[in-house]
Amino acid sequence: xxxxxxxxxxxxxxxxQRKEMMEEFDRQxxxxxxxxxxxxxxxxxxxxxxxxxxxxxxxxxxxxxxxEDFQNKRKELEEAKAREAAQTNELKDEKVKxxxxxxxxxxxxxxxxxxxxxxxxxxxKKGKDGSEEPPVKRNKVNKNPAVDTSFLPDREREEQxxxxxxxxxxxxxxxxxxxxxxxxxxxxxxxDGSGHRKSVTCKKGDDIASFLEKCRxxxxxxxxxxxxxxxxxxxxxxxxxxxTFYDFIVNKARGKSGPxxxxxxxxxxxxxxxxxxxxxxxxxxxxxx
Numbered sequence: 001x002x003x004x005x006x007x008x009x010x011x012x013x014x015x016x017q018r019k020e021m022m023e024e025f026d027r028q029x030x031x032x033x034x035x036x037x038x039x040x041x042x043x044x045x046x047x048x049x050x051x052x053x054x055x056x057x058x059x060x061x062x063x064x065x066x067x068e069d070f071q072n073k074r075k076e077l078e079e080a081k082a083r084e085a086a087q088t089n090e091l092k093d094e095k096v097k098x099x100x101x102x103x104x105x106x107x108x109x110x111x112x113x114x115x116x117x118x119x120x121x122x123x124x125k126k127g128k129d130g131s132e133e134p135p136v137k138r139n140k141v142n143k144n145p146a147v148d149t150s151f152l153p154d155r156e157r158e159e160q161x162x163x164x165x166x167x168x169x170x171x172x173x174x175x176x177x178x179x180x181x182x183x184x185x186x187x188x189x190x191x192d193g194s195g196h197r198k199s200v201t202c203k204k205g206d207d208i209a210s211f212l213e214k215c216r217x218x219x220x221x222x223x224x225x226x227x228x229x230x231x232x233x234x235x236x237x238x239x240x241x242x243x244t245f246y247d248f249i250v251n252k253a254r255g256k257s258g259p260x261x262x263x264x265x266x267x268x269x270x271x272x273x274x275x276x277x278x279x280x281x282x283x284x285x286x287x288x289x
Contacts (some may be wrong), residue, residue: 077258172228180205186263188232204249208232209241234260 056077061070173271190196200214212230216222222230232239235255245263247253253260 141242148286151187177247179249180244183247184263186211186245188215190215190222204246207242207244208239211245212241 057070058075060073060077065073180203182202183201185199185201187197187199190198195220198215198218200211200218202211202214209227212227212232216225216227216230227241232241235258237255237260239260245261248261251261
């Protein structure tokens with residue numbers, strides 16, 4: 001029994017101690033809030049002073065209120081708010097009118113002064129000569145047509161230059177296409193240990209593979225050979241299959257011992273004693289097989 005009483009007293013003491021601690025905590029919290037408000041005096045600067053109509057209605061109708069009283073209170077608040085808005089608009093209109101009056105008075109004064117000065121000047125002029133002087137004409141600054149303005153940007157001139165360049169480009173492409181379609185006679189010699197001179201007609205735009213295909217058709221023993229196994233040798237150079245005769249003609253390409261753009265030749269390089277002498281030579285077709 002004594003143990004239960006002591007336990008009850010201990011619990012009561014703990015409850016009182018906890019209550020005192022909570023009260024002390026609340027006091028410290030309030031003190032800190034007050035110190036913070038003192039250190040920041042402008043914290044309520046941006047708080048609105050005028051509550052909204054809904055908040056005012058809530059504050060004025062606390063508890064149970066009849067519907068008629070609630071509606072009447074709401075109507076009164078709406079009327080008060082409308083009166084405040086009307087007064088604010090009137091004040092704004094009055095300020096705007098005052099500003100306009102100030103502007104008008106200023107402009108009137110300035111024009112009046114100008115008129116007076118103009119009248120005085122005209123009076124002085126009339127008084128001196130006895131007759132009105134004609135107004136002085138100001139000379140306009142005109143452009144000098146002799147100045148070179150070609151360095152200045154000009155949209156029309158740039159557009160004309162662009163059209164001219166495009167026309168020249170199209171004309172050049174057309175001429176190059178015509179050049180590629182021109183026919184040439186290529187004299188070659190098929191070499192299989194001895195020379196077999198023949199000629200074939202090609203277009204300047206044909207590549208070496210097309211030329212070798214035409215050469216292959218002229219020899220029955222080459223009809224079973226693929227074009228990939230044939231080589232075109234000119235001026236001691238092996239010409240790749242993807243090049244065209246047009247490339248050599250336009251670029252004036254030269255080999256080790258002569259030009260690569262001349263195909264109207266008659267001498268067989270294999271029959272000459274000195275192959276290093278630069279002269280028109282016959283291209284040679286060799287077979288790998």
